[in-house]
Amino acid sequence: MxxxxxxxxxxxxxxxxxxxxxxxxxxxxxxxxxxxxxxxxxxxxxxxxxxxxxxxxxxxxxxxxxxxxxxxxxxxxxxxxxxxxxxxxxxxxxxxxxxxxxxxxxxRQPAPLVAAAALLKSNALTLSREPVPAMKTIGAYGWRGTTQRDLAGIPATIYDYVAPEGRRLLVIASSQEFPRARNARDLDPAPSWLARVDEVSLLCADKHGLSWLAAATDDAAALRAGRALGLT
Ligand SMILES: [Zn+2]
Known part of the structure; x- marks a missing residue:
């Protein structure tokens, strides 16, 4: 001008x-x-x-x-x-x-998923010996305790696993369905999905009338957990 x-x-x-x-x-x-x-x-x-x-x-x-x-x-x-x-x-x-x-x-990801990702990163859960998970080991990961938490409105049972080198894996079960992550990738069988939320890999699947979430440091670990648990 x-x-x-x-x-x-x-x-x-x-x-x-x-x-x-x-x-x-x-x-x-x-x-x-x-x-x-x-x-x-x-x-x-x-x-x-x-x-x-x-x-x-x-x-x-x-x-x-x-x-x-x-x-x-x-x-x-x-x-x-x-x-x-x-x-x-x-x-x-x-x-x-x-x-x-x-x-x-x-x-912005759904708040329950953000809460689940934060739990994997926090490493500050107060764990108890009950309830015992169906699988005490998932690959190199061993169960070390369980806690009940409310994940942004979704009541959940959280099984905490740790590998010898310190990497953790959370297996989370709820009677309520977890919301689908944005940019989630569909897995077999539908409506299972895999997504990265706040640098945490989340695998979600429904089984036995429960909604399951595996939270791991990388996609491969989340997928292995999903297979081991018979979710995908
Ligand atoms: Zn001017």
Missing amino acids: RHDPERDAAAYLAGELSTLRRIRFERHMLDCRACWSEANTAREGRILAESLREAAPASTRERIRAVADVPAESPVRQRARWPYVLAAATAVLVVLAAVVIPQVIER
Whole structure:
């Protein structure tokens, strides 16, 4: 956009620009320091001039306005600006809705799955010897205890397994169905799935009227656990 900061800013503040030119100039100002500071300086000058209005006689007021070269705004014109402000705000919301919000939603996983992933990483579960799992060992992993937890609204029994080198595996059972992770990969038999949630591999499957979740450090370990448990 070709620009004349002084003239454009004055015309902008005076409300002399057409709707299209106003919007263009507002966009331009976001990237143009010269026009931005010109509009800002002129606006401050006008505010200063207007603030003198109350104290000054009419003739002085007119003289200040003439010097500032910025006509006073009528209340009607101020109101007339609102549709453009609203249009600009709507445009911002449209951009947010189209670009930003899907990205946020894409990253946000169902809370019970986030809670399960956090449990694998925390390594701070208070474990008891009951109930004993059907399988005390899964590959290199050995069961070391069980705990009952509420995973963001889903009551769950959590079996904690650990391998000799310290890697852990959680086998989680619930009478309630776990929500499906975003970007989950389908496994056989459906509706089993595998997904990465917060750097934890989650395998989910239904069996014996329970919903099962295996949480492991990597996909291979989660898949091995799923096979060993007869889930997939
Ligand atoms: Zn400019």
